[in-house]
Amino acid sequence: MKFDPAKLAPSALAAFILAGNATFTVRSEQTGNRFTFKVRKPSDTSPHFVSVLTGADNENDFSFLGSIFGGKVYSHGSRSKISSESLSAKAAKWVVSKVIKGETLSGCEVWHAGKCGRCGRKLTVPESIETGIGPECATKL
Numbered sequence: 001m002k003f004d005p006a007k008l009a010p011s012a013l014a015a016f017i018l019a020g021n022a023t024f025t026v027r028s029e030q031t032g033n034r035f036t037f038k039v040r041k042p043s044d045t046s047p048h049f050v051s052v053l054t055g056a057d058n059e060n061d062f063s064f065l066g067s068i069f070g071g072k073v074y075s076h077g078s079r080s081k082i083s084s085e086s087l088s089a090k091a092a093k094w095v096v097s098k099v100i101k102g103e104t105l106s107g108c109e110v111w112h113a114g115k116c117g118r119c120g121r122k123l124t125v126p127e128s129i130e131t132g133i134g135p136e137c138a139t140k141l
Contacts, residue, residue, distance in 0.1 A: 010102045013110065017099050018048060018071050025111040025124050026095050035088045036124040037095070038062050050074070050096060052088045058122045065092050072100055 016022055020041040027034035036053035048068035055061025065088070066076040074096045076084040083089060098105055111129045114122075118137035123129045128138070 010099065010104055013105070014099045014102060016112070017096070018068070020048075023112075023122065023124075025126055025129070026091060027109045027111070027126055028091075029107050029109065033087065033091070034126065035091050037065075037092055039068070039096075050092055052082065052092060053124060054082075054088075058124050065089055066096075068096060068100060074100065 017024070017039050018041070022039045023036065024039075025034055025036045036058075038051045038053075039048050040051075041048045048071070050065045050068065051062035052065050053061060054063040063082055064077055064080050065082055066074060066080060068074050074093060076089055076093065080089070084093075095105065095108070095110075109126065111126050114129050116123055116128070116134040116137055118133055118140070121134055123134055125135055128134050
């Protein structure tokens with residue numbers, strides 16, 4: 001399901017991302033680059049942990065990027081194995097910082113990660129989320 005940042009209130013997008021178990025894909029309208037992020041909050045007292053999809057397993061191949069403290073400040077993690085200068089880290093910082101400040105996202109698409117209607121796997125490719133069928137399953141229909 002696509003979130004249209006131009007139509008969705010910034011507070012609604014922030015509520016989704018900070019809900020404690022969000023997975024979403026962001027795609028730049030200018031470059032076409034896309035990244036899938038998970039934002040998790042394991043307990044009421046912990047910060048939110050931001051990770052990026054780095055492998056083929058849509059459920060488990062996420063790598064830690066940074067944390068959101070108090071729902072208001074994003075910081076790249078010193079324990080992250082991904083450089084703060086990498087494209088994915090810069091994208092996470094840009095998106096998360098804008099969202100937690102209540103600013104509108106422009107120039108990108110935000111997609112909520114749904115599940116494939118055929119196999120039930122979580123979808124991360126924007127075209128698959130739109131159709132509800134993953135790329136492998138689409139070839140089998």
